[in-house]
Amino acid sequence: MGKTTGFMEFPRRLPRRRPVSVRLRDWREVYEPFGEEATKEQGARCMDCGIPFCHDGCPLGNLIPEWNDLVYRDDWPDAMERLHATNNFPEFTGRLCPAPCETACVLSINQPAVTIKNVEAAIADQAWVDGAVRPRPPRRLSGKSVAVIGSGPAGLACAQQLTRAGHLVTVYERADRIGGLLRYGIPEFRLEKRHLDRRLAQMRAEGTRFRAGVAVGTDLDAAELRRRSDAVVVATGATVPRELPVPGRELAGIHQAMEYLPAANRACAGDSVGGAGRNTGRNTGRDTGRDTGRDTSGGEVGRPVVSAEGLRVIIVGGGDTGADCLGTALRQGAASVIQLDINPLPAPDRAPGQPWPVYPRSFRVSSAHQEARELAGLAGADWDDWLGPEPGPDGDVRVFSAFTLGFAAGPGGRVRALRLAGTELTRTERAGAERAGAERAGTGLAGGVPRQRRPRPGSEREVPADLVLLALGFTGPDPDSGVMEQFGLRLDEHGNFDRDDGFCGGQDGVFVAGDAGRGASLLVWALAEGRAAAAAVDRYLMGSSALPAPVTPADHPLTA
Numbered sequence: 001m002g003k004t005t006g007f008m009e010f011p012r013r014l015p016r017r018r019p020v021s022v023r024l025r026d027w028r029e030v031y032e033p034f035g036e037e038a039t040k041e042q043g044a045r046c047m048d049c050g051i052p053f054c055h056d057g058c059p060l061g062n063l064i065p066e067w068n069d070l071v072y073r074d075d076w077p078d079a080m081e082r083l084h085a086t087n088n089f090p091e092f093t094g095r096l097c098p099a100p101c102e103t104a105c106v107l108s109i110n111q112p113a114v115t116i117k118n119v120e121a122a123i124a125d126q127a128w129v130d131g132a133v134r135p136r137p138p139r140r141l142s143g144k145s146v147a148v149i150g151s152g153p154a155g156l157a158c159a160q161q162l163t164r165a166g167h168l169v170t171v172y173e174r175a176d177r178i179g180g181l182l183r184y185g186i187p188e189f190r191l192e193k194r195h196l197d198r199r200l201a202q203m204r205a206e207g208t209r210f211r212a213g214v215a216v217g218t219d220l221d222a223a224e225l226r227r228r229s230d231a232v233v234v235a236t237g238a239t240v241p242r243e244l245p246v247p248g249r250e251l252a253g254i255h256q257a258m259e260y261l262p263a264a265n266r267a268c269a270g271d272s273v274g275g276a277g278r279n280t281g282r283n284t285g286r287d288t289g290r291d292t293g294r295d296t297s298g299g300e301v302g303r304p305v306v307s308a309e310g311l312r313v314i315i316v317g318g319g320d321t322g323a324d325c326l327g328t329a330l331r332q333g334a335a336s337v338i339q340l341d342i343n344p345l346p347a348p349d350r351a352p353g354q355p356w357p358v359y360p361r362s363f364r365v366s367s368a369h370q371e372a373r374e375l376a377g378l379a380g381a382d383w384d385d386w387l388g389p390e391p392g393p394d395g396d397v398r399v400f401s402a403f404t405l406g407f408a409a410g411p412g413g414r415v416r417a418l419r420l421a422g423t424e425l426t427r428t429e430r431a432g433a434e435r436a437g438a439e440r441a442g443t444g445l446a447g448g449v450p451r452q453r454r455p456r457p458g459s460e461r462e463v464p465a466d467l468v469l470l471a472l473g474f475t476g477p478d479p480d481s482g483v484m485e486q487f488g489l490r491l492d493e494h495g496n497f498d499r500d501d502g503f504c505g506g507q508d509g510v511f512v513a514g515d516a517g518r519g520a521s522l523l524v525w526a527l528a529e530g531r532a533a534a535a536a537v538d539r540y541l542m543g544s545s546a547l548p549a550p551v552t553p554a555d556h557p558l559t560a
């Protein structure tokens, strides 16, 4: 596939990021378009490896070598067809996916991987420019109706598949706009919401109906929903944030990331209200062709209720949600930002226990980290003289091995400082971690390193803070929304909604898809689950199904 000698002729290239000084003044996407020639050249690097391990890396089973080849041959319409054969929303994954396909690419064994995700985004974007992405309404209707609860990527992919299969699908969403974390979690500078809106327009034109501002379990109970529908898909996400139960957590100025990010996304949309996008009003039940978009705050339009402007910000949590908080705080004009990670500084490349083709935990510099580095003086403290948490390299604003002990109060009950220490593993735990690493290196089996840590004695210090953002991940779906109880769902041992091999959970005809069943994961898994759950629902309704099912609930990512 691609050009036979392409991988020897062309180096791996990525789209350019807009200059930091420019992009921090707006909320537009960081990356410039890849361009037709660059896309073809990168597609040409795909080397006809015979067994494309990228397929195993991608939960959707995207036909990567096929569309690389088609792009290289300038056949954009067919590339678009093959891309959409496995992925409902490739312009989302092409922008947001961490690309486990690339770390599984055969070329990456001894050379930089094929630039898969950017080729994916470029094909999808070109398809929209060419007017090739059109509604695909069903040829005939089944007479069956399905309710999908939750409008994140899992719910949307599931709804689109089922609508196209001829079922009457209604998506219920408790927030005032459709999109789940694509709408209110991921910031505009990583996914401009116009991409989401045009997909929703496509789905409406195909016949999917949306009801925003309806919390199933309270506004609308299960019995009523079951009367209206032949099957129900619970795609309510893993929305319960992990807490940090340390002294001072109750102080003003300490927020969960999912209080902060939705407020910023709402400001971009012209709203003023903070919070997690929960609409307090009842929905009319009509599909007006747009989201309810009701702003209940009475505040100043276009300004978020929680803003980092002029403040010293500390982000607790070293993951992608923390990086989104960082990029958002920089755009809001924070005085300084530090991001704390309890884990040690990762290796720059694959560590020995994380061989190809697994997805390695290596040191990555996101666009937000690059922005923070380039803003001289933004890093909040000089860490070098202190044997505790470890500063990130080259002026990075991340601080590794950082253990948060608590918060100190200032005037008016507001946070004044964060109390911090270095992190260490206890002797037994370290031995356990080393043993687990050795076992994995020998067997290649996936497993978890014991993750109990404690503060390093004698390394305590205080770091000034006006705003603290907690980005510690999510514990699972909300067990108290009424959905679990009313649909007869149970929690599994990980705290997620339990389901069988066919995505069924709770009562007959109830299915669970996405983060609600898998736990907090990735967009690409949500899409794969949504597609697979749609196939299961279709089979339940019709006795058989031709819809694809790329994953089962038991499938796991290729990790060490």
Ligand SMILES: Cc1cc2nc3c(=O)[nH]c(=O)nc-3n(C[C@H](O)[C@H](O)[C@H](O)COP(=O)(O)OP(=O)(O)OC[C@H]3O[C@@H](n4cnc5c(N)ncnc54)[C@H](O)[C@@H]3O)c2cc1C
Binding pocket: 096, 097, 098, 149, 150, 151, 152, 153, 154, 155, 172, 173, 174, 175, 179, 180, 181, 182, 185, 186, 214, 215, 216, 217, 235, 236, 237, 238, 239, 261, 320, 321, 324, 481, 483, 513, 514, 515, 516, 520, 521, 522, 523, 524, 526
């Ligand atoms: C800040 C942030 C950034 C991320 N960035 C990335 C990234 O770059 N790449 C990536 O691959 N993944 C990323 N993720 C993860 C990814 O967004 C999720 O894995 C994905 O959105 C899960 O999809 P979902 O449809 O299962 O759930 P969600 O997107 O969480 O959607 C669930 C929806 O259900 C609604 N809901 C819940 N209860 C009810 C109810 N009772 N009635 C009606 N509606 C209800 C919720 O309001 C929500 O809109 C990120 C996550 C976060 C938090």
Ligand code: SF4
Binding pocket: 057, 058, 059, 060, 062, 064, 093, 094, 097, 098, 099, 100, 101, 102, 116, 117, 120, 524
């Ligand atoms: S969805 Fe993600 S894993 Fe799949 S091909 Fe695209 S970038 Fe790779």
